Amino acid sequence: ETGVTQSPTHLIKTRGQQVTLRCSSQSGHNTVSWYQQALGQGPQFIFQYYREEENGRGNFPPRFSGLQFPNYSSELNVNALELDDSALYLCASSLGVDNEQFFGPGTRLTVL
């Protein structure tokens, strides 16, 4: 059974650019949640996708958007990058919206 994987591991962007982060959910999981973990902080909920539909969103601006595909993998897109977007982005998958979440290793984004 393959766990949650994320790509890329690290990336560096400049302010104003756009970025796409990818997540492959654990086999059989139909729900993906994304979290942002800034340095020295705990992970903060961005949004959740269940069966390709957004199912809840945290306090993040619209320039944070996402997609979930029929195979339940997911993308997080961030437009007009700001310096404060520098963080570790974590993806978590679960079987259903209220079941235990399994986290991937994260993508570390640095915005210069």
Next chain:
Amino acid sequence: DQQVKQNSPSLSVQEGRISILNCDYTNSMFDYFLWYKKYPAEGPTFLISISSIKDKNEDGRFTVFLNKSAKHLSLHIVPSQPGDSAVYFCAATLNSGNTPLVFGKGTRLSVIA
């Protein structure tokens, strides 16, 4: 506005002793609480949880205590082992579900051999 607070950024404990990690919350609507452990370069992994209808839950060396009136929970690890060295996050949810998780800032535990 931090709804889940872990006021100790770090904790050092001798191997074999008890580790006690504390967590406070402000939102009285939270009814399910979880602890996650995170090693460097890995995602958080679920450790133990407790529903608001209980005041204690035990799983091997790990016990979580909940004091609803004080809005406080703690994680006890007995005995502590060097492999327990990690960052521990306290998290809370509404409606007895697992999402969305509201995390504290974490406590870095170092278990010294």
